[in-house]
Amino acid sequence: MYDAYDITDLSNLISDTVSSLVQICNAHSLHIPRLDEKFTQDSESFRSNKDAGKAIKIITGAALQLAATLMPPQETIFQVTHGHFKTAAMRVAVSCHVPEILRDAGPKGLHSKTIAEKSGVDDGRLARLLRYLANRHVFREVAPDVFTHNRISGMLDTGKPVDVIFQDPESKHDGTNGFVALVELYTSDGHKGSSYLLENMKDPKTSHATEANQGPMQRGLGTEMSYWEWYSQPERLYERRRFGVAMKGVASMEPPGFILKAFDWSSLSADSIIIDVAGGIGISSMEILKAFPHLNIIVQDIPAVVEEAVKFWEKELPDALVSQRIKLQAHDMFTPQPIQNASIFLLKDILHNWPDAYSVKLLTHLREAATPTTRLLIFDTVLPYTCDNTGPTVDEFATENNRIPGLSLGSANEMPYSRDIAMMVWLNAQEHTLGQFRALFKISGWRMVGVTRDGFGLDYVEALPS
Numbered sequence: 001m002y003d004a005y006d007i008t009d010l011s012n013l014i015s016d017t018v019s020s021l022v023q024i025c026n027a028h029s030l031h032i033p034r035l036d037e038k039f040t041q042d043s044e045s046f047r048s049n050k051d052a053g054k055a056i057k058i059i060t061g062a063a064l065q066l067a068a069t070l071m072p073p074q075e076t077i078f079q080v081t082h083g084h085f086k087t088a089a090m091r092v093a094v095s096c097h098v099p100e101i102l103r104d105a106g107p108k109g110l111h112s113k114t115i116a117e118k119s120g121v122d123d124g125r126l127a128r129l130l131r132y133l134a135n136r137h138v139f140r141e142v143a144p145d146v147f148t149h150n151r152i153s154g155m156l157d158t159g160k161p162v163d164v165i166f167q168d169p170e171s172k173h174d175g176t177n178g179f180v181a182l183v184e185l186y187t188s189d190g191h192k193g194s195s196y197l198l199e200n201m202k203d204p205k206t207s208h209a210t211e212a213n214q215g216p217m218q219r220g221l222g223t224e225m226s227y228w229e230w231y232s233q234p235e236r237l238y239e240r241r242r243f244g245v246a247m248k249g250v251a252s253m254e255p256p257g258f259i260l261k262a263f264d265w266s267s268l269s270a271d272s273i274i275i276d277v278a279g280g281i282g283i284s285s286m287e288i289l290k291a292f293p294h295l296n297i298i299v300q301d302i303p304a305v306v307e308e309a310v311k312f313w314e315k316e317l318p319d320a321l322v323s324q325r326i327k328l329q330a331h332d333m334f335t336p337q338p339i340q341n342a343s344i345f346l347l348k349d350i351l352h353n354w355p356d357a358y359s360v361k362l363l364t365h366l367r368e369a370a371t372p373t374t375r376l377l378i379f380d381t382v383l384p385y386t387c388d389n390t391g392p393t394v395d396e397f398a399t400e401n402n403r404i405p406g407l408s409l410g411s412a413n414e415m416p417y418s419r420d421i422a423m424m425v426w427l428n429a430q431e432h433t434l435g436q437f438r439a440l441f442k443i444s445g446w447r448m449v450g451v452t453r454d455g456f457g458l459d460y461v462e463a464l465p466s
């Protein structure tokens with residue numbers, strides 16, 4: 001069935017599903033803004049309706065498949081081939097603070113000369129890069145060389161006043177929702193590392209390496225340190241701060257409240273201890289504590305990150321530090337876990353950061369510190385196949401695999417695969433399929449007891465001691 005739709009099938013599927021979407025939106029008073037409308041906190045809220053979300057996925061997947069069917073193959077190939085130019089253009093726009101500069105100009109926009117003057121770059125080059133992005137619906141060229149925001153580029157605005165950013169560019173991301181920090185992280189370090197993927201795969205010294213400091217990123221950054229060691233250096237304060245805030249950006253892309261809904265946190269008693277293993281500055285813990293103030297959480301991470309975490313909590317939720325409902329603890333997760341009576345070990349975006357031998361070591365330490373009822377809550381991608389998985393590896397959790405028969409959702413479903421490649425580039429690591437999670441648990445003494453698949457990059461896997 002896969003790829004078997006012809007253009008009439010696809011067109012009918014789009015048209016029927018658009019009709020359903022309009023009905024759903026009318027029934028729930030949801031508004032789908034046009035592209036030239038302003039991005040706001042609420043402009044995307046129509047997506048949070050579950051049925052609307054499903055319809056949107058089908059429509060975008062079918063529209064992209066229709067485009068792929070009709071476009072000359074060389075154009076589709078070069079859309080992919082030229083991906084790095086788009087990354088580079090995006091990096092320039094964001095790092096030159098174009099979104100913030102455009103904010104005050106409103107719908108009439110600003111000439112590239114004025115934008116470039118403020119950013120301190122060449123206006124001709126900047127105009128060409130913004131045009132390249134506008135052609136892909138990021139910004140809008142309202143008159144020759146005059147650019148403004150559309151609903152998509154509006155998301156690239158940190159919301160900070162332009163003069164504040166120019167006075168202290170190093171603090172640009174502090175106090176933001178982290179989305180722009182995430183874009184900057186991927187378009188800078190991520191882009192540099194990915195350029196060396198082939199060299200890393202061909203060089204016999206690194207082709208089968210399983211160490212975090214022997215990946216493409218090391219060539220891109222010119223270092224032999226792992227990314228974690230590299231960003232712990234005193235001179236990498238900006239990158240370390242940006243990374244911490246970027247994790248907030250990851251959370252901002254996830255379905256709202258996914259972590260709060262995935263597990264019944266209210267079922268935990270007040271003396272329960274939750275360990276947020278490698279919890280960064282404590283983004284997830286803060287979300288949980290704000291919703292369930294009776295809980296106690298210990299966020300563990302490496303010392304340099306704990307220092308940033310202390311600043312973050314002192315600013316955002318100081319009461320929790322005073323009452324010790326939150327504790328920030330330096331702990332190397334590859335050494336034995338010091339807390340032996342935890343109710344929950346929470347691991348968000350951790351297992352995908354490490355080659356499997358390390359993940360087994362970490363999970364084994366947690367298993368050794370677990371009580372018979374300690375739960376392992378893993379928030380990570382469960383990597384879907386791009387085909388139906390009906391073979392002998394299928395298990396009871398694999399039924400809901402977020403595929404729509406006959407459609408390859410293409411860029412409407414790219415997040416899990418992009419995250420997987422990011423892990424390869426950054427850390428010689430990987431996202432895991434359901435079968436791979438099961439194998440990791442088996443070796444380290446855990447058993448899978450539940451899976452919730454969101455399908456947009458964040459999934460949830462729960463395990464108990466076996």
Ligand SMILES: C[S@@+](CC[C@H](N)C(=O)[O-])C[C@H]1O[C@@H](n2cnc3c(N)ncnc32)[C@H](O)[C@@H]1O
Pocket residue numbers: 228247248277278279280281282283284300301302305331332333334347348349350353
């Ligand atoms: C992708 S981040 C995820 C952070 C956090 N769980 C979140 O979702 O916001 C991975 C974290 O692992 C931490 N880390 C790396 N090596 C570690 C180690 N040996 N022990 C503890 N934490 C470590 C990093 O400093 C970073 O904060």
